[in-house]
Amino acid sequence: MPAIDYHAVAPELILSGALIAVLCVDLFLPEKRKAWNSTLTALGVLGALGALFTLVGERRTTFGGMFVLDSFSLLFKFLFLAVAVVVVLMSADYLNDSLRSSQGEFYFLLLSSFLGAMLMASARDLLMLFVALEMVSVPAFLLAGFRKTDPRSTEAALKFFLIGVLSSAVMLFGMSLIYGVAQSTNLAEIGAALKARGDDPLVTASIMLILAGFGFKVSAVPFHFWAPDTYEGAPVPVAAFLSVASKAAGFAGLLQVAFLAFGGQTTAWGPGLAILSVATMTIGNVVALTQTNIVRLLAYSSIAHAGYMLMPLGVVAGQGAAIQRQAFAASLTYILVYSFMNLGAFAVVVAVGRKRPWNLISDYEGLSEREPGLALAMLFFLLSLAGIPPLAGFWAKFLVFGAAIDSGTAWLAAVMVLNSVVGLYYYLSVGAKMYLRPAEDPSPIGVPVPLVVAIAVALIVVVAVGVFPDFFNHFAPGATLIAL
Amino acid sequence: MSLAWVLTLGALLFSLGIYGVLARRNAVLVLMGIELMLNAVNVNLIAFDAWIRQGNATGQIFALFIITVAAAEVGVGLAIVLLVFRRRETINVDEVNLLKW
Amino acid sequence: MSGYFWQYGTIAALSIFGVAFVAVAFLFNRLMRPRKPHREKLTTYECGIDPVGEGWSQTQVRYYIFAFLFVIFDVESVFLFPWAVVFERSRNPGLVLAEMVVFIGVLAVGLLYAWRKKVLEWL
Numbered sequence: 001m002p003a004i005d006y007h008a009v010a011p012e013l014i015l016s017g018a019l020i021a022v023l024c025v026d027l028f029l030p031e032k033r034k035a036w037n038s039t040l041t042a043l044g045v046l047g048a049l050g051a052l053f054t055l056v057g058e059r060r061t062t063f064g065g066m067f068v069l070d071s072f073s074l075l076f077k078f079l080f081l082a083v084a085v086v087v088v089l090m091s092a093d094y095l096n097d098s099l100r101s102s103q104g105e106f107y108f109l110l111l112s113s114f115l116g117a118m119l120m121a122s123a124r125d126l127l128m129l130f131v132a133l134e135m136v137s138v139p140a141f142l143l144a145g146f147r148k149t150d151p152r153s154t155e156a157a158l159k160f161f162l163i164g165v166l167s168s169a170v171m172l173f174g175m176s177l178i179y180g181v182a183q184s185t186n187l188a189e190i191g192a193a194l195k196a197r198g199d200d201p202l203v204t205a206s207i208m209l210i211l212a213g214f215g216f217k218v219s220a221v222p223f224h225f226w227a228p229d230t231y232e233g234a235p236v237p238v239a240a241f242l243s244v245a246s247k248a249a250g251f252a253g254l255l256q257v258a259f260l261a262f263g264g265q266t267t268a269w270g271p272g273l274a275i276l277s278v279a280t281m282t283i284g285n286v287v288a289l290t291q292t293n294i295v296r297l298l299a300y301s302s303i304a305h306a307g308y309m310l311m312p313l314g315v316v317a318g319q320g321a322a323i324q325r326q327a328f329a330a331s332l333t334y335i336l337v338y339s340f341m342n343l344g345a346f347a348v349v350v351a352v353g354r355k356r357p358w359n360l361i362s363d364y365e366g367l368s369e370r371e372p373g374l375a376l377a378m379l380f381f382l383l384s385l386a387g388i389p390p391l392a393g394f395w396a397k398f399l400v401f402g403a404a405i406d407s408g409t410a411w412l413a414a415v416m417v418l419n420s421v422v423g424l425y426y427y428l429s430v431g432a433k434m435y436l437r438p439a440e441d442p443s444p445i446g447v448p449v450p451l452v453v454a455i456a457v458a459l460i461v462v463v464a465v466g467v468f469p470d471f472f473n474h475f476a477p478g479a480t481l482i483a484l
Numbered sequence: 485m486s487l488a489w490v491l492t493l494g495a496l497l498f499s500l501g502i503y504g505v506l507a508r509r510n511a512v513l514v515l516m517g518i519e520l521m522l523n524a525v526n527v528n529l530i531a532f533d534a535w536i537r538q539g540n541a542t543g544q545i546f547a548l549f550i551i552t553v554a555a556a557e558v559g560v561g562l563a564i565v566l567l568v569f570r571r572r573e574t575i576n577v578d579e580v581n582l583l584k585w
Numbered sequence: 586m587s588g589y590f591w592q593y594g595t596i597a598a599l600s601i602f603g604v605a606f607v608a609v610a611f612l613f614n615r616l617m618r619p620r621k622p623h624r625e626k627l628t629t630y631e632c633g634i635d636p637v638g639e640g641w642s643q644t645q646v647r648y649y650i651f652a653f654l655f656v657i658f659d660v661e662s663v664f665l666f667p668w669a670v671v672f673e674r675s676r677n678p679g680l681v682l683a684e685m686v687v688f689i690g691v692l693a694v695g696l697l698y699a700w701r702k703k704v705l706e707w708l
Contacts, residue, residue, distance in 0.1 A: 020694055027701040127546050134553045141560050151571040155580050157564045162514055162577070165557055166505055169521035172550065173498055176525045180491075180532035185542050233582075490590065534590075548663055555660040559653055566646070 005062035008069045010051040011077060012118050018044020019111035026104020034103045038092040041107040045084045045114075052077055065186055066125040076121035076252045079336060082457075083245045084114045086343050089454035090350050091237040099146065099235070106146060109139035110241065117249035124260065126175045126185040129253055130168070133217065136249045137164045140242060144234040156233025163216060163226040171213025177206035178261070187260040195264035204268045210257060211269055217250030218306045221280040228299040236353055239295055240346030243302040244339045251309060251335050258313055259328060266324075270317025277314045278415050281307025285422040294349055294359045297426065301385060302342060304423060309334045311400050311416060315407040323407045330399040337384075337396040337465060344458030345381040348374055351447045351455070364430060366439025374447060375434045377455050384462045386427040387420050392465035490531035497524035511565045511575040515558060522554045650704050654696075661692055 006013070022040050029036060052074070060069045087110065095103050116135025123129040141164060145157025179185055181203055182193035194203055212223065219227040231239040262269060284304030291297040312327035312334075319327075349359060351374055356363035368375040384393035397420060404413040447455075497520055504517025526547040533543025569575050629636045668685055675681045699705055 020691065023698060024694060027698060127542070127549060130546075131549060131553070134557070138553075138556060138560055141564065145564055145567060148567060149571075151568075152582050154564065154567045154571050155582050158511065158568050158577075158580055161561050161564050162511070162518075165515075165518050165561065166521075169501070169518050169525070172522065172525040173528070176494075176528035176532065176546075179529065179543060179546070180535070183532075183536050183538070185546065486590070545667060548667065552660050552663060555656055559657060562649065562653065566649070 005060055008055065008058075008060040008062050009067065010055070011048040011081075012115060014048040014051050015044060015111060015115045015118065018047065019108050019115065022104060022111065023108045026108070029104070031101060034100055035092070037103045037107050038088060038095070041111060042085065042088050044111065045081055045088060048118075049078075049081045049085075052081065063128070065188075066128040067119075067122045068124045069122055072256075073121040073252075075332075075336075076248065077118050079248060079339060080114055080117045080121070080245055083241075083248075083339060083343060084110075086347065086454045086457055087237055087241050087245070089450040089457075090240060090347050091235075092450045093354075093448045094235060094237050094350055102146075106143070109143050112139040113137075113143070113241070114245065117245050117252070120249045121252045123253065124187045124256065126179065126187070126190075129187075129257070130172065130175065132249075133168060133171075133253060136246055137168065137217075140164075140238075140246055143238045143241070144230050146235050146238060150233070152233040153235070154233075156230045159226050160230040160234075163223075167213045167216030167223065171210050174206040174209025174213065177202060178210070181206070187256060190261040191263050194262065199268075203265065207262055207265060207269050208272070211254070211273070214250055214254040214257070215276065218247050218254065218309070219303050220276050220306050220310060221283045221303065224280070224284070224303045224306075227303055228296045231299040231302075232293060232295050232359075236295065236346060236350045236359070239299070240343055240350075243299065243346070244343050247302065247306065248335050248339055251331070254313075255328065255331065259324070263324075266317045266319070270314060273310055274314025274317075274409070274412060277307045277310035278412065279307075280304070280310060281416065281419045285419050285426075288426050289422065291426075292361055294352075294361050294364065294430070297361060297430070298342070298345055298349070301423065301426075302338075304419065305334075305338050305342070305385070307419070308397065308400055308416065309338065311412060312403045315404050315409045315412060319407050323403070326406060327403045330403040333399050334396040337392045337462075340458045340461040340465075341381050341384040341391075341393055344377065344455055344462060345385065347451060347454045347458060348378040348381065351445060351451050355445050361430060361433065364433045365437035366442070367434040369439045369442055371445050371447065374445070374455075377459050378434060379431050380459060380462060382427040382431050384466070386424040388424075390466050392462045395465065395469040487531060487535045491528060494524045494528040494531065497521075497527060509576050509578050511568070511577050511580075512562075514577065515561050515565070519554060519558065522550055526550055654699060654704075657695070658692060664688065 018041065022037055025040060026037055055069060056074065058069060091106065095106060099106065113136050116132050119128065119132035119135060123132045141157055141161040144160045145154045147153035178190060181197065182190040184190055184193065197203065215223040231243060234242065258269065281304045284300050284307060288297055288300035288304065291300060309331055312331040316324050316327045352363055353359055380391065384391035387393045387397040401413050401416060404416065501517045501520030501524060504520060505514050508514050508517060529543040529547045533541060565575050568580060572580065672678060672681050
């Protein structure tokens with residue numbers, strides 16, 4: 001009976017305790033005091049964050065090698081908890097307005113999903129990976145349908161559910177075959193077994209099935225259809241959560257599986273992912289051009305960004321360890337930077353949505369007169385998403401671009417630059433609406449304090465990383481997974 | 485009976501499930517197709533486990549987890565389907581089409 | 586190894602025999618019986634009473650929630666079996682027991698939730 005390292009799982013335990021506490025306390029809270037739920041949730045997340053700080057620099061393994069805490073998982077856990085804080089701040093106001101009475105369930109589901117994301121960062125076993133993935137998705141299905149009286153929201157939940165469950169079934173089939181071939185579910189052992197086995201159509205097929213499953217989670221073309229519908233129908237803070245935390249969790253799992261378990265098979269999945277990434281960024285950007293709803297615009301933009309994040313994985317086929325490390329670091333940095341700029345943009349959407357609940361792009365006309373600060377923050381987020389030099393998004397794109405050039409796949413880099421130009425057009429057209437058009441109704445919107453804090457956190461990260469691009473290098477997690 | 489027969493059964497079940505998902509328009513029947521796919525995975529895992537014969541029975545434990553998670557998924561799924569039916573009076577996935585492009 | 590799967594061969598043979606037996610019986614029945622269809626004869630037999638309504642009948646949707654609660658708790662109990670196997674061999678039974686108590690406690694929270702939300706009451 002192997003002992004469990006309780007310190008290594010302390011952040012997850014605190015989060016679990018917090019989510020059970022939220023559910024129980026909510027049952028006995030009177031209607032007037034429902035806002036306490038958000039305070040309790042925030043305390044739980046901060047507690048987990050505190051526990052995580054005691055683990056910095058550690059390397060621990062527990063649950064028989066299923067759960068590994070290293071700098072890679074620490075980095076992702078910090079990201080998830082930071083995102084959790086911002087999403088809770090965004091939801092506090094959103095829920096007070098419309099969904100007051102069911103706050104307890106909302107925070108319970110949100111925390112469950114974040115718990116799954118935390119586990120995902122540490123999962124080094126197919127079983128753990130599967131459980132973590134379901135833990136992220138299943139509460140998210142319910143969160144997407146949380147506005148129960150709105151048929152758009154229930155439709156969003158239905159689509160998300162059917163596609164999500166289908167994708168995990170496909171992935172599981174791949175996992176079952178890999179288990180049979182490698183005779184183990186541990187990612188490192190699978191990596192060793194597959195390397196010894198060499199080329200095998202069965203292995204290639206199972207890798208394809210597993211990667212297709214992850215393709216759904218990170219909404220890569222051709223598995224992206226659920227994303228815009230679900231984001232539009234879901235409550236906006238949930239859309240922010242889905243486009244950031246759920247996607248980052250998908251990438252955390254994808255990076256581990258690709259480099260730990262399938263590290264010896266790069267020629268089997270590399271070219272496929274390169275094509276996938278080109279299709280994803282092109283379709284995402286082109287369809288985004290025609291959108292009239294800001295949430296759908298951001299949804300297609302997040303699909304395009306998934307393409308940029310996948311690109312470094314597409315260039316590693318047959319490359320040496322140095323290129324693999326560079327590609328890994330590029331993809332990782334992109335995920336981190338993207339999370340904060342997208343989160344910030346969604347926080348602004350929540351703020352504007354207070355007055356205009358339909359979230360049309362035309363609602364942003366004249367925003368600079370109504371709320372100059374909000375408009376400026378949105379402009380920063382949009383420019384960062386477009387990849388304009390002094391901001392964080394530029395450095396992320398720069399690293400991905402560099403990985404493509406250094407690996408000798410210049411055509412991928414060229415496609416990426418073309419796509420960035422298309423992206424710049426639609427981001428700037430929203431910016432132009434905010435600054436150049438007159439406002440229909442010049443009255444200020446009024447941004448509550450939690451939202452201001454949420455936007456400020458995201459803005460500080462975006463600007464800080466832009467000015468000090470070394471910021472994320474301090475974590476230097478690239479080398480931990482690629483032991484070549 | 486060899487391992488290949490059981491794996492063939494698994495593959496057939498999985499294909500049957502995929503056919504159900506693609507061909508059925510009723511959300512509940514789509515859900516049943518997905519259940520078939522998950523059961524195909526269970527068949528595979530148990531067969532491999534019996535074939536590998538390790539002490540720690542990883543495949544069987546994996547199958548147990550899939551069974552429980554599938555139950556939770558179906559619960560969530562039926563709740564969502566019920567909600568859609570109450571709003572729209574239909575659970576035909578082709579008619580659930582408010583959100584487009 | 587193949588001996589293990591061959592044990593299922595007995596079951597397969599038995600099922601084939603069972604299916605064949607029923608099929609042959611029905612086939613002979615069909616071949617030998619007289620066939621004179623009549624409108625009265627073709628109506629659905631419902632204990633001799635004239636059938637009313639359609640073949641589809643709806644069940645009260647509120648049964649769903651009970652069935653569902655049952656399934657969830659029933660399925661989660663599957664984890665008790667591997668746990669029981671390990672419990673027998675463990676060096677530290679107190680801790681192992683405590684972990685299972687925590688697991689069941691989490692499930693009990695679900696029940697508490699259902700109770701407070703009044704889904705256990707028959708409306």
